[in-house]
Amino acid sequence: MSVDIATYVHDLAVAAKAASASLATASDEQRQEAVRAMAAALRNGVDSIVAANELDMSAARDAGTSAGLLDRLLLTPERVEGMAAGLEKLAELPDPVGRVLDHRILASGVDLTRVSVPLGLVAIVYEARPNVTADAAGICIRTGNACILRGGSLAYHSCAMIAELLADALEAKGFPREAVSMIESTDREATGELMKLRGIVDVLIPRGGAGLIQRCVRESLVPVIETGTGNCHIYVHESADFDKALNIIVNAKTQRVGVCNAAESLLVDRAVADAFLPAVVAVLHDHGVLIHGDEATCAACADAGFVEGDDYVAATEEDWGREYLALEMSVKVVANEDEAIAHINRYGTMHSEAIISEDVDACERFLDAVDASAVYANASTRFTDGGEFGLGAEIGISTQKLHARGPFAAEALTTYKYKLRGTGQVRP
Amino acid sequence: MSVDIATYVHDLAVAAKAASASLATASDEQRQEAVRAMAAALRNGVDSIVAANELDMSAARDAGTSAGLLDRLLLTPERVEGMAAGLEKLAELPDPVGRVLDHRILASGVDLTRVSVPLGLVAIVYEARPNVTADAAGICIRTGNACILRGGSLAYHSCAMIAELLADALEAKGFPREAVSMIESTDREATGELMKLRGIVDVLIPRGGAGLIQRCVRESLVPVIETGTGNCHIYVHESADFDKALNIIVNAKTQRVGVCNAAESLLVDRAVADAFLPAVVAVLHDHGVLIHGDEATCAACADAGFVEGDDYVAATEEDWGREYLALEMSVKVVANEDEAIAHINRYGTMHSEAIISEDVDACERFLDAVDASAVYANASTRFTDGGEFGLGAEIGISTQKLHARGPFAAEALTTYKYKLRGTGQVRP
Incomplete structure (x- = not known):
């Protein structure tokens, strides 16, 4: 046979x-x-x-x-x-x-x-x-x-x-x-x-x-054209406009959860963590998102009265690499932009990565240094799509670098x- | 260890x-x-x-x-x-x-x-x-x-x-x-x-x-960029100018024998085999090329008084796929252009392939139908080179189709x- x-x-x-x-x-x-x-x-x-x-x-x-x-x-x-x-x-x-x-x-x-x-x-x-x-x-x-x-x-x-x-x-x-x-x-x-x-x-x-x-x-x-996996990050820089950030995070995480350009991981700059974490965990919670948080994020969830196990759980090392394709998101505080970039280049899948920042230099640094097929400043990762990019009938989204990318x-x-x-x- | x-x-x-x-x-x-x-x-x-x-x-x-x-x-x-x-x-x-x-x-x-x-x-x-x-x-x-x-x-x-x-x-x-x-x-x-x-x-x-x-x-x-192997053919069409053909064959076969763009196999149209084979085997012999011939080619070699075993040998199926990188060449008579194209697409390595013909339609058909990185009408395969093609410092010659070709x-x-x-x- x-x-x-x-x-x-x-x-x-x-x-x-x-x-x-x-x-x-x-x-x-x-x-x-x-x-x-x-x-x-x-x-x-x-x-x-x-x-x-x-x-x-x-x-x-x-x-x-x-x-x-x-x-x-x-x-x-x-x-x-x-x-x-x-x-x-x-x-x-x-x-x-x-x-x-x-x-x-x-x-x-x-x-x-x-x-x-x-x-x-x-x-x-x-x-x-x-x-x-x-x-x-x-x-x-x-x-x-x-x-x-x-x-x-x-x-x-x-x-x-x-x-x-x-x-x-x-x-x-x-x-x-x-x-x-x-x-x-x-x-x-x-x-x-x-x-x-x-x-x-x-x-x-x-x-x-x-x-x-x-x-x-x-x-x-x-030869294979590798497609599909998207462990997409959103990094909230210290200069981020919080309203834009919340709006983009909700869109990227919840608009369609089963797609490869949905966001799976949120990185928050330490400088704004105290101010931003309470707001973002509240919004994610409102949208039914299970939070896999680091210590600071879990503390913010506890402060908000969320139930550990139901509403949030402590993130494990494995979470940073996960593509949930579900109403779940990992959330982590990072020391600064360099740490955010290093984290994304380590755990990302070279699909779509975003920074939210009002600082043009920080945005350009991110766009240059993050190694992914689509890098965003102040827009939702959900735009990564052949139709949206004006390419016509999309066959897929390549996460490799040779021949076809994105x-x-x-x-x-x-x-x-x-x-x-x-x-x-x-x-x- | x-x-x-x-x-x-x-x-x-x-x-x-x-x-x-x-x-x-x-x-x-x-x-x-x-x-x-x-x-x-x-x-x-x-x-x-x-x-x-x-x-x-x-x-x-x-x-x-x-x-x-x-x-x-x-x-x-x-x-x-x-x-x-x-x-x-x-x-x-x-x-x-x-x-x-x-x-x-x-x-x-x-x-x-x-x-x-x-x-x-x-x-x-x-x-x-x-x-x-x-x-x-x-x-x-x-x-x-x-x-x-x-x-x-x-x-x-x-x-x-x-x-x-x-x-x-x-x-x-x-x-x-x-x-x-x-x-x-x-x-x-x-x-x-x-x-x-x-x-x-x-x-x-x-x-x-x-x-x-x-x-x-x-x-x-x-991912690999595959380079190097060149089983390059020259096809002599029935309308070929014999002087051009002989000149190109000698250049492509003998100018540098150890390179991937050197010719390794000669296909001769049946319509001109009787006229062309004696001329080409004589020229190849003069340049010290060992001929791996099909029946008609071996007959032409014998007619010229060449010594079987020293000057020519009968080609085996394996010869059609060989890259000699030496003063050796396989020679075969084909029924027509279609057979030449089919033979090249079967045994070639998608490197460099040439037709010698004064018939523009035959040339264009060959250039369209042969599946190789570089296809030639009336020029030597030896031109396949980054410097010659104006690309600058060549890294190699790709014989794959994705990302980089030629x-x-x-x-x-x-x-x-x-x-x-x-x-x-x-x-x-």
């Missing part, structure tokens, strides 16, 4: 890679048309998609799946329409392929251009959100890449049906259907095999929880090549 | 990463001055460097090291001067840090800039070329990065002395000396430990042979961050 799954995934990837060639040389218009045809195929196939989804839903219910997960898994006609509309939006994206990034005539007279080109074969591994199938395939085809997809096993039937409809649409437009290839196996080893295919798969993008991402980062021989979109699915046109030149 | 080396490398890297902060916030001028001081330190320390090198040379001679390797290992006063002059040239490079890559005002009024910043801590692993120590440290400091270096054990004393002098110079300019950290151990495990330090080391660049590079690619958890220079040692300056904005 292990040999079978290895062969299956390998052969599927080789076929998908071969299919990528016809995408890479297709025109912008041809790729737009293909994506529009994919949208139409979803609309036309809505009944089959909903029927396939019912199989997944019923198995998931039998397995005692949580309500939250069931909701993510569910596909209704409205949600299918949403997927189709999403594809049509992708078709409208400006083409990231074929941009001339550089042009020069070499000393020898050879004409050099550096041109953006598709990556080739993009692997996307995700969990039980069947809509990612259309989204991922759409962005790959739009950018001239083939894709090999691996959905969560809970969504097996839904993903397979969507992928089949998309491949049919591609084929009808003259592209090889293997350009959208779905790994139709629930064997956990399939992902492991995919990660070995360096040289065939050009990039692997995991979209899912921290466990999936860390597995890819540790095991994959294929929110990334279609352009991250391209690389470049040097084209050199000569008339017989040789190197002297 | 294994625990000791792990702790040693880890602690060294943590200190180097901490030192990177002061480089990252230093001005262009301060970094230029530091690199100039490093050059002066090498000049002043020439006697110590040569003395340290004599220790390495004597040990290497005793170990029966080959003349070629001994020559690479040798440092003379002239070579030390060359290293110093190289550092002064690096100081003059335009600053790749602090470029504003994007600027926009978000809908909320938050001011966003995307700015190039140093990567942080760069690890460079190399072999018995002690001069790489100065070169690697210089490019890192110039670009605001700290570096952790690991030289070949044959060059142990030379590398350690050079690194010490460079660190002294940095310290004299007010930077932490840990910004140039040398792993002073000949334990092979040191490289393995370095490769585990994801999150501390930001990128690992192996500079050396295929064995070293492949080990890094397979084992490293730290010849890469200082800019590849930077990433970017988004800086967002607000006045209290929260996400609606």
